[in-house]
Amino acid sequence: MIKREKIKDLLNSTSFNTDVRVMGWVRTFRNNQFIALNDGSCMGNIQIVVDFNNTPEELLKRITTGAALAVDGILVASLGKGQKVDIKAVNIEILGDSNAEEYPLQPKKHSLEFLREKAHLRFRTNTFNAVFKVRHALAFAIHQFFNEKNFVYMHTPVITASDAEGAGEMFKVTTLDFDKTPRTENGKVDFSEDFFGRATNLTVSGQLEGELAAMAFGQIYTFGPTFRAENSNTTRHLAEFWMIEPEVAFADLENNMQLAEDMMKYVINYALSNCQEEIAFLNERLLEEEKQKPQQERSELSLVEKLNFCLTNEFERLTYTEAIQILKHSKPNQKKQFKYLIDEWGADLQSEHERYLVEKHFKKPVILTDYPKDIKSFYMRMNDDNKTVAAMDILFPGIGEMIGGSQREERLDKLTKRMDEMNIPQEELWWYLDTRRFGSAPHAGFGLGFERLVLFVTGMTNIRDVIAFPRFPKNADF
C-alpha cells in the first residue's frame, strides 16, 4: 500500500502522474465530480476528481459534507482555474459517513455565535483552523522566547490554599459531601475534614509561587491555566484562561517593561512569519467583516498592518500621573463625553479612558506605570513618593489590558505594612514573606493573558472564540 501523504505537501508538489494516497474530510462535493478534501495539515483543500460515470451511485451518495475519506489516486496538474493540482481518484473508501441531513456545518458561512454552540465541530472551519494554528504558534513562540533567554519554566500548582492574593473570586475545591458537610462547634463548615485538611481553591495566579522560584533560579516563567469565578460576561473574560507569568530577580520596573515589550514583539513576529497563510486568511476575514460596518467604525489598519505596526514602533511609556493630565485635557473630558469624567488624581482608569489613550491619542500599545498605591495590589513596590507603586499595565488597541505587572516590594517592613493596611493576613503567606526574610532582592514580573494575545494576533473579537472550549458563567459544555 502507498504511504499516506499530507495535503499540505501535495498542494506544493509537482510530481505529477504519481500514485498518491490521502485521507481527510469532505468540505464540499460539487458537480457530483469534485471533492474539496481537507486533512487539517493546512487551510487549503485538495481537489479530488471523481469519474462519476464509473463510480457506483451508492458510493457517490455517501460523499457528503463532513465525511471522512481515504482516497487513492494519481496526482495531476489541474485543468480548473482554482488550484494547481488535482487527484484523479482511482479508489475512494468511506472511512466515516456524515449524514448530510444531520451534520450541522453546511457549505456556507456560519455565524461565530452559532459555531460557539458547536464548539466540538468548529475546528473544521477555516476560521477556527486558522485561529488555533495561530494559538499554537504563539504558545510555542512564548516557550522559545523564554528558553532562548534561559528562563526556567515552572509549573505552579493549580490547587492552592492561599486566598489572600485578592486577584478575584475563586472556585472552591472540595471532596466534602454537600448534603452533609461536617460542621465545627460554631456551625461553620469544618474544612479540617476535607481532602487537604483545609479550604482549597483553584489558582487565580501563579505569581506568588513564581516569586519563590525566581529567588533561586533568577528568572522563571509560568504558563498554565488560571481560574476566576467572577460573574464576568464580556468579550475579554473567561472563567478558565491561560496565563504567562515571568518573574525576574534583580530586575526593576524598567527591565520588566523591556522584557514585556520584547516578548510581545518576538511572539507577534513569530506568528507573522510562521502562520502566513492563516494570518492572511484572518486578515481577509476581518476586512470582509469591516465592510459590514459604517465607515466611522472601521479600523484604520488591517490586521497585518496592525501587527507590523506593533513590531516597528516603540510602545508608548508614560506614568499614571501623565495619563491623568492627558485625559483631563482631552476633548471627551472637556466636552463631558466620558461617562466617568476625569477630575482628580487617584481615580482608577475606566475602559473608556484606556481606550482613548490607546486608540485615539497614541494609536499604539501603551505602557502605563506608577499607579496610585490604593488601586493596586499589596505586593507592588512602593515608590519614593509614598503615593504610587512601581506597577505597569500594557494596554493594547481593541483589547485593553493585555499585561499587568510590577516591581515587587522586596523590603519586608514595607511589605508587611501594606499587608496590614489592606487586611491581608500575614500568617497565611508566611512562606511568601520568608523570601523577604532570607536573601530578599529586587525583582519584578508580569502576567500576560494568553487568550488576549491570541485575540490581538488573530483579529478575533470575542475571547470565547480563541480558546477551544470556553468556560464562562452558565456554560461548561464539552
Place this chain on the structure above:
RNA sequence: UCCUUGGUAGCUCAGUGGUAGAGCAAGUGACUGUUAAUCACUUGGUCGGGGGUUCGAAUCCCUCCCAAGGAGCCA
C-alpha cells in the same frame, strides 16, 4: 451583576393584533471541468418556556431562561 438589543424552518433573517414567509441548507430529478457549481421540484415551524389581556397573539402585558454588544471586575 447592571444597561441595551435580540430569540420565528437546520442556518441567516422578514413578518408589529386576523391564523406562517424568503434565501441558503437538506431531499428528489436534470446537467456535467466545477470553485459556497447551476436549474427545476419537494420536504421542513408547539414563532425561547410559562402565565395573562383579547372574539382572535409570532405581534400587546407580566415572568423566567438563553444569546449578542456595552459596563463593572480583571489577564
